[in-house]
Amino acid sequence: MRYFSLNNTNNVVDFREATLQGQAPDGGLYYPENIPVWNDNFIGNLKRKSKSEIGFEIMAPYVGNTIPENELHRIIAETLDFDFPLQPISENIYSLELFHGPTLAFKDVGARFLSRCMGFFAGKLAKKIVVLVATSGDTGGAVADAFHNISGTEVIILYPSGKVSPVQEKQLTALGGNIHALEIEGDFDDCQKLVKMAFLDEELRKRVMLTSSNSINVARWLPQQIYYALALTQWEEHHDPVIAVPSGNFGNLSAGLVAKQSGLPIDHFIAACNANDVFTAYTQSGNYHPRSAVPTLSNAMDVGNPSNFSRILALFQHDHQRLCEAISSISVSDVDTLSTIKEVYAEFQYTLDPHAAVAYNALKDHLKDHAGQKGIILGTAHPVKFPSVVQEAIGHRPSVPENLGLLMKKNKSARLTPPEYASFKATVMDILKNI
Numbered sequence: 001m002r003y004f005s006l007n008n009t010n011n012v013v014d015f016r017e018a019t020l021q022g023q024a025p026d027g028g029l030y031y032p033e034n035i036p037v038w039n040d041n042f043i044g045n046l047k048r049k050s051k052s053e054i055g056f057e058i059m060a061p062y063v064g065n066t067i068p069e070n071e072l073h074r075i076i077a078e079t080l081d082f083d084f085p086l087q088p089i090s091e092n093i094y095s096l097e098l099f100h101g102p103t104l105a106f107k108d109v110g111a112r113f114l115s116r117c118m119g120f121f122a123g124k125l126a127k128k129i130v131v132l133v134a135t136s137g138d139t140g141g142a143v144a145d146a147f148h149n150i151s152g153t154e155v156i157i158l159y160p161s162g163k164v165s166p167v168q169e170k171q172l173t174a175l176g177g178n179i180h181a182l183e184i185e186g187d188f189d190d191c192q193k194l195v196k197m198a199f200l201d202e203e204l205r206k207r208v209m210l211t212s213s214n215s216i217n218v219a220r221w222l223p224q225q226i227y228y229a230l231a232l233t234q235w236e237e238h239h240d241p242v243i244a245v246p247s248g249n250f251g252n253l254s255a256g257l258v259a260k261q262s263g264l265p266i267d268h269f270i271a272a273c274n275a276n277d278v279f280t281a282y283t284q285s286g287n288y289h290p291r292s293a294v295p296t297l298s299n300a301m302d303v304g305n306p307s308n309f310s311r312i313l314a315l316f317q318h319d320h321q322r323l324c325e326a327i328s329s330i331s332v333s334d335v336d337t338l339s340t341i342k343e344v345y346a347e348f349q350y351t352l353d354p355h356a357a358v359a360y361n362a363l364k365d366h367l368k369d370h371a372g373q374k375g376i377i378l379g380t381a382h383p384v385k386f387p388s389v390v391q392e393a394i395g396h397r398p399s400v401p402e403n404l405g406l407l408m409k410k411n412k413s414a415r416l417t418p419p420e421y422a423s424f425k426a427t428v429m430d431i432l433k434n435i
């Protein structure tokens, strides 16, 4: 498989290059030259296959000959080393719980696959790999955990000061070793902007092998297809499911769209958004107007300019009508997010985190007009990661799993950094001096 840059289709690389570079040098996102069509045999036998077999068959064409088969088997097995249960909530809504991994969020899947591919590629490189990552909360924790102690790699994480939860902040700042946290005095869009500028900085690029681990990286983006297939292995209903995806940068949703294009039987997608509704507005008007993010209760979705938007356009060849046939988008307010958590808990004794609550509300709304259909929400994070929101909704905090208790006792270590490029770069240079 080869990948071209969405900014310039002449810039073509293999999986190894795309993974190491993250973003193309021209600032574009890498995109696969063709999307494999899975044969009927694969789809028909999905329920008889193991997690690892499914993961391997989905990823092998994307990886091509850049990683030997036995290594890829190991990487897949390590990536999927936890459960992906499809839990019924109500009569017509299920939750695919993606939060049973080490940092209790779906991003563990992409981050673990990426870190292990990176570790494999690092073995043959002269320069250190430096992973630069902007996080609105969950990305950083997943990346930190996934890369911790992977030799040949250093990770620099940027997160918006005061805008991540205490659990998230500890996951970013308490590991030490090859994981370095920068607390940026700004919002997530500032963090993302700094990362984008760093990638265009020749001096930095000469010094180290600079790469990203946001969902712009194909090795984080593409493995997210796997759990859509794992959901289907547990789907016993007659109709193909409608899947509601809590969306921020749209990496998760666009991976699901790729899986559907390859043949996975999914009826329809719902892009569930909070007040950051540029995509919802785009589906309604055909016009895309990125803007600054506004803070909400589902803060991992506080994104004003979703980085995977260009991939979604590419998937539908910029055909607005076809895109709207495949995806509906609904924007859900904080008030409705809270009341959804409350109602679902009261009615079904199921605790939603604020992101899943946005998806639940959007899916319930959609199903009202589509009698007979049933759907799946993606449970993108464990409710314990957002204790104060959950408490506000249901009156008590979710109980803390034991390993999280240990984490909370560790010390925070982060460098407070202004959101200007010059100060940011000075901090990065200082970190590089010491590695």
Ligand SMILES: *Cc1c(COP(=O)(O)O)cnc(C)c1O
Binding pocket: 105, 107, 137, 138, 139, 215, 246, 247, 248, 249, 250, 251, 252, 253, 300, 301, 355, 380, 381
């Ligand atoms: C990152 C994140 C999202 C948004 O995912 P995207 O792939 O950026 O759209 C949703 N929910 C949670 C809990 C997240 O951490």
